Amino acid sequence: MTGLRPGPFATALAAMTAVFLLLPLLAVIPVSFTPKRFLSLPKDSLSLRHYQALWTKPEWGDAIALSLQVGVTAAILSTLLATAFCMGLWMMRPRFAGVMAGLALLPMVAPPVVSALTLYYFLRTVSNWNSLVVYDGWLGVAVAHTVMVVPYAVVIIMVALSQVDRKIDLAARSMGAPVWTRIFAVILPNIRFGMVSAFLLSFVLSWDEIGVTLFVTSIKAITLPRRMWMGLRDNVDPAVAALSVVLIVLVTIVILGRLIWQNRSPRNSR
Amino acid sequence: MHKHFQQDQVMMLKEKLKSGELSRRGFLQGLALLGGTSALGLSAGSAYAADKEMVFVNWGGDAIEAMSEAFGKGYAAETGVKVLYDGSGPLEGSIKAQAESGNPTWDLVDCDPFSGQALGKLGLMRPIDWEIVDPGKLRDGFQWDYAANSYFYSYVIAYDKTKYDTPPTSMADFFDAEKFPGKRALYKWGVGMWEAALLADGVAPEDLYPLDMDRAHAKIAGFKEHIGAYWGGGAESQSLLLNGDVSMAIIWNTRAMLLDRDTEGEVAMTWAEGIIAPGSTGVLANNPAGGKAAMEYIAYSQAPEAQAKLFALLGNGPANPAADALIPDEDKFYNPVDPKNFAQQTPLDMAWYEENYGAALDAYLGVISA
Amino acid sequence: MSRLLLLSPLLLFLGLAYLLPLSGVMLQSVTTPEPGLQNYSAALGDPLVWSVIWRTLRVCLCVTVLAVVLAYPLTLLWLKGNTATRVLVELAIMIPFWLSVLSRAFGWLSLLSNRGLINSWLQSLGIIAEPLTMVRNEFGVVIGMMHFLIPFAVFPLASAMRSVDDRVILAARGMGASRMRIFWQIFVPMTKSGIVGAALLVFVFSLGFYIVPTLLGGGRSVMIAELIYLRIFQIPNWGLAAALSALLMVSIGAFLVALIKRAGVSTT
Numbered sequence: 001m002t003g004l005r006p007g008p009f010a011t012a013l014a015a016m017t018a019v020f021l022l023l024p025l026l027a028v029i030p031v032s033f034t035p036k037r038f039l040s041l042p043k044d045s046l047s048l049r050h051y052q053a054l055w056t057k058p059e060w061g062d063a064i065a066l067s068l069q070v071g072v073t074a075a076i077l078s079t080l081l082a083t084a085f086c087m088g089l090w091m092m093r094p095r096f097a098g099v100m101a102g103l104a105l106l107p108m109v110a111p112p113v114v115s116a117l118t119l120y121y122f123l124r125t126v127s128n129w130n131s132l133v134v135y136d137g138w139l140g141v142a143v144a145h146t147v148m149v150v151p152y153a154v155v156i157i158m159v160a161l162s163q164v165d166r167k168i169d170l171a172a173r174s175m176g177a178p179v180w181t182r183i184f185a186v187i188l189p190n191i192r193f194g195m196v197s198a199f200l201l202s203f204v205l206s207w208d209e210i211g212v213t214l215f216v217t218s219i220k221a222i223t224l225p226r227r228m229w230m231g232l233r234d235n236v237d238p239a240v241a242a243l244s245v246v247l248i249v250l251v252t253i254v255i256l257g258r259l260i261w262q263n264r265s266p267r268n269s270r
Numbered sequence: 271m272h273k274h275f276q277q278d279q280v281m282m283l284k285e286k287l288k289s290g291e292l293s294r295r296g297f298l299q300g301l302a303l304l305g306g307t308s309a310l311g312l313s314a315g316s317a318y319a320a321d322k323e324m325v326f327v328n329w330g331g332d333a334i335e336a337m338s339e340a341f342g343k344g345y346a347a348e349t350g351v352k353v354l355y356d357g358s359g360p361l362e363g364s365i366k367a368q369a370e371s372g373n374p375t376w377d378l379v380d381c382d383p384f385s386g387q388a389l390g391k392l393g394l395m396r397p398i399d400w401e402i403v404d405p406g407k408l409r410d411g412f413q414w415d416y417a418a419n420s421y422f423y424s425y426v427i428a429y430d431k432t433k434y435d436t437p438p439t440s441m442a443d444f445f446d447a448e449k450f451p452g453k454r455a456l457y458k459w460g461v462g463m464w465e466a467a468l469l470a471d472g473v474a475p476e477d478l479y480p481l482d483m484d485r486a487h488a489k490i491a492g493f494k495e496h497i498g499a500y501w502g503g504g505a506e507s508q509s510l511l512l513n514g515d516v517s518m519a520i521i522w523n524t525r526a527m528l529l530d531r532d533t534e535g536e537v538a539m540t541w542a543e544g545i546i547a548p549g550s551t552g553v554l555a556n557n558p559a560g561g562k563a564a565m566e567y568i569a570y571s572q573a574p575e576a577q578a579k580l581f582a583l584l585g586n587g588p589a590n591p592a593a594d595a596l597i598p599d600e601d602k603f604y605n606p607v608d609p610k611n612f613a614q615q616t617p618l619d620m621a622w623y624e625e626n627y628g629a630a631l632d633a634y635l636g637v638i639s640a
Numbered sequence: 641m642s643r644l645l646l647l648s649p650l651l652l653f654l655g656l657a658y659l660l661p662l663s664g665v666m667l668q669s670v671t672t673p674e675p676g677l678q679n680y681s682a683a684l685g686d687p688l689v690w691s692v693i694w695r696t697l698r699v700c701l702c703v704t705v706l707a708v709v710l711a712y713p714l715t716l717l718w719l720k721g722n723t724a725t726r727v728l729v730e731l732a733i734m735i736p737f738w739l740s741v742l743s744r745a746f747g748w749l750s751l752l753s754n755r756g757l758i759n760s761w762l763q764s765l766g767i768i769a770e771p772l773t774m775v776r777n778e779f780g781v782v783i784g785m786m787h788f789l790i791p792f793a794v795f796p797l798a799s800a801m802r803s804v805d806d807r808v809i810l811a812a813r814g815m816g817a818s819r820m821r822i823f824w825q826i827f828v829p830m831t832k833s834g835i836v837g838a839a840l841l842v843f844v845f846s847l848g849f850y851i852v853p854t855l856l857g858g859g860r861s862v863m864i865a866e867l868i869y870l871r872i873f874q875i876p877n878w879g880l881a882a883a884l885s886a887l888l889m890v891s892i893g894a895f896l897v898a899l900i901k902r903a904g905v906s907t908t
Contacts, residue, residue: 004822010716021790094647098897121661125661163800251735
């Protein structure tokens with residue numbers, strides 16, 4: 001490990017921030033074991049009923065599957081679209097680059113409720129012309145999510161590209177490398193991390209998206225947040241907390257698993 | 271009923287398509303022959319109608335299960351039309367977006383009567399068909415052109431009994447932090463709060479409307495330091511009292527009832543000077559299942575037994591006065607429109623809200639967020 | 641040709657799926673209820689709008705600065721710490737993503753409210769006598785929003801920090817530069833695009849929040865996104881809502897351009 005190492009002050013600040021980020025777990029983990037049917041801290045007894053509900057009630061499983069499907073689709077679409085677009089801007093420096101970037105970032109700048117209305121009109125209109133991308137259908141939701149998350153992917157990839165040394169690309173170009181070689185052999189390897197981040201961010205944003213989803217779905221395409229929000233006027237189902245705990249355990253396993261994997265093959269470590 | 275006929279044709283074509291008698295191409299040609307309905311036939315909306323389904327949009331949570339139990343199942347058994355409940359919340363703007371498209375996917379909505387009226391006057395709702403819906407099964411003064419009264423709820427005072435020796439008995443008590451110390455909570459969207467403030471300020475119930483907004487807002491502004499939170503949803507209002515963040519709040523009677531039961535009486539409620547609000551069912555113009563089926567659903571839901579069932583499940587007061595008597599004696603206290611309770615309360619004036627709600631809410635938000 | 645192939649998919653996609661229907665919605669600002677600019681003058685002349693904009697700016701700027709400042713050392717530790725720290729930090733960054741907004745809000749309320757965990761601890765330890773009011777006010781809103789946004793700020797920062805050439809740092813150290821100097825005069829400037837990207841992401845994201853302020857602000861902290869929500873859904877006045885949105889979008893656009901120009905980062 002070379003380069004800059006964080007000093008004691010930075011480490012302390014970072015540790016505080018990490019603790020802050022994990023603080024809500026103090027409440028969320030106990031809540032998932034409440035015996036009551038609404039979000040509450042358990043007092044006398046603990047219960048696994050909300051974990052059981054995740055298994056036994058098919059609507060939770062269906063919602064998770066749908067959210068995964070929508071999230072992965074939206075993340076793939078937005079990462080691909082954003083990568084191509086940003087490389088286009090970076091390599092070609094076209095005229096009106098500012099206007100193009102503005103359009104790409106527009107869904108992020110518009111108030112979410114306006115986007116909800118906009119995408120509702122879009123999906124209702126295209127529902128008349130095709131039977132795949134439709135209102136209240138999974139692909140329709142995925143397309144709507146792609147619109148909403150693609151600006152974030154664009155920002156991440158722009159940042160990644162702005163760190164790439166233009167001279168490498170210029171060298172490749174002056175040696176007569178065709179555009180596609182420059183992209184696949186020179187630029188893409190340099191923004192790999194940015195692309196992974198963009199994918200992850202897009203997925204997470206889609207996974208949690210509710211504002212637009214509420215408006216472009218009705219009774220068929222019930223994503224996970226949509227299922228959670230159904231109860232908002234009444235009680236929030238503690239199964240929501242149980243699901244959070246399950247997901248957190250999974251994420252922890254993945255992160256630790258990767259660590260063990262990396263330690264087995266030390267040459268691969270970052 | 272030309273449209274019904276067309277839908278029936280579409281349905282037959284679809285069935286043939288399903289059974290393989292007809293190719294997709296043939297199906298589309300058939301639709302084209304029906305003229306102008308090709309888009310309609312493929313959109314999600316009419317697919318519901320063709321499968322004899324109807325979409326009712328309500329506010330989610332327990333209401334989905336309860337309405338399905340009280341109305342939907344029985345209606346389906348009687349007519350063969352399955353009612354699907356979408357809990358995404360039929361906000362006035364959402365209904366507008368649905369109806370303005372010309373071919374909505376929603377049929378029925380659980381809306382405020384003043385919203386139904388406002389939208390209806392824009393041509394976005396079907397007028398209630400009083401040939402099918404029975405006006406005799408509704409209370410006097412709760413009938414509107416575009417919204418059929420379906421239940422009642424109230425804005426009532428709920429309070430932490432452990433904090434007070436004598437219970438509050440009026441809105442004046444609620445707004446009196448000397449006699450009843452402790453934080454309060456009000457409804458964020460204003461409805462019922464203006465009435466409460468004016469009653470506390472000495473306005474007689476019969477003189478409430480038209481509401482004196484300046485006076486109401488002055489009363490609320492002067493009391494602001496004692497208000498711990500403004501709740502925006504039922505669950506929130508409940509947790510405010512449960513967590514001890516406030517010791518008195520004006521909340522929905524359905525929530526007050528749950529609190530009373532969950533805390534075994536530690537959080538109690540009073541009907542004194544409560545504000546009665548009617549809930550209603552509206553039908554979207556051009557709804558996919560057609561006006562007749564939707565009106566028949568409303569008519570079905572008027573039955574006293576169905577109304578009493580909704581009360582048992584949610585605590586909503588029956589729209590049909592004949593249902594009051596079906597409620598078991600031990601539960602009568604919780605019925606917001608039981609004659610004994612009704613007499614202590616004042617109903618909201620829907621005509622006033624239809625005219626003034628927008629401006630009033632703006633001013634109210636200005637007062638509470640300042 | 642290749643330019644077209646790279647740029648057009650996204651532009652076409654957003655143009656058709658977004659810009660076109662959006663124009664229809666925004667057009668209402670000058671057509672509904674009647675043609676003219678009265679919606680704009682109404683929006684600008686409304687004191688409620690101004691107080692809401694002022695609160696939104698105050699809260700969002702505060703959240704942006706805090707989130708980026710706190711995310712920076714966190715990202716540094718994530719990338720440059722030893723293995724154990726890296727794993728712990730990575731957990732802290734990744735875990736909040738999987739807590740739904742609802743469970744988080746509930747978590748904060750149970751931690752910070754008057755009878756909440758933190759107040760009970762502080763009181764039982766004798767540090768405070770009366771419970772501190774930490775939630776159902778702007779403080780609660782800032783806490784909730786920061787918690788949501790810090791992990792998002794980490795990504796652009798990490799993306800920028802990863803590409804800082806370690807040899808530059810080694811060279812500076814070799815020339816005898818102090819640790820502070822290396823950090824402030826070399827490392828931070830080299831990650832400027834990440835800082836700008838993170839600030840942009842967090843700020844713009846925070847402007848659209850309305851659920852967190854509603855749940856943690858005690859109903860008082862009405863922000864611009866909620867006001868527009870109100871005008872579209874609660875009491876529909878689409879002309880006014882569109883005018884308000886147009887004003888908001890133009891100001892954000894101007895702000896972004898200024899930010900990018902000032903930071904001197906060429907993102908293209």
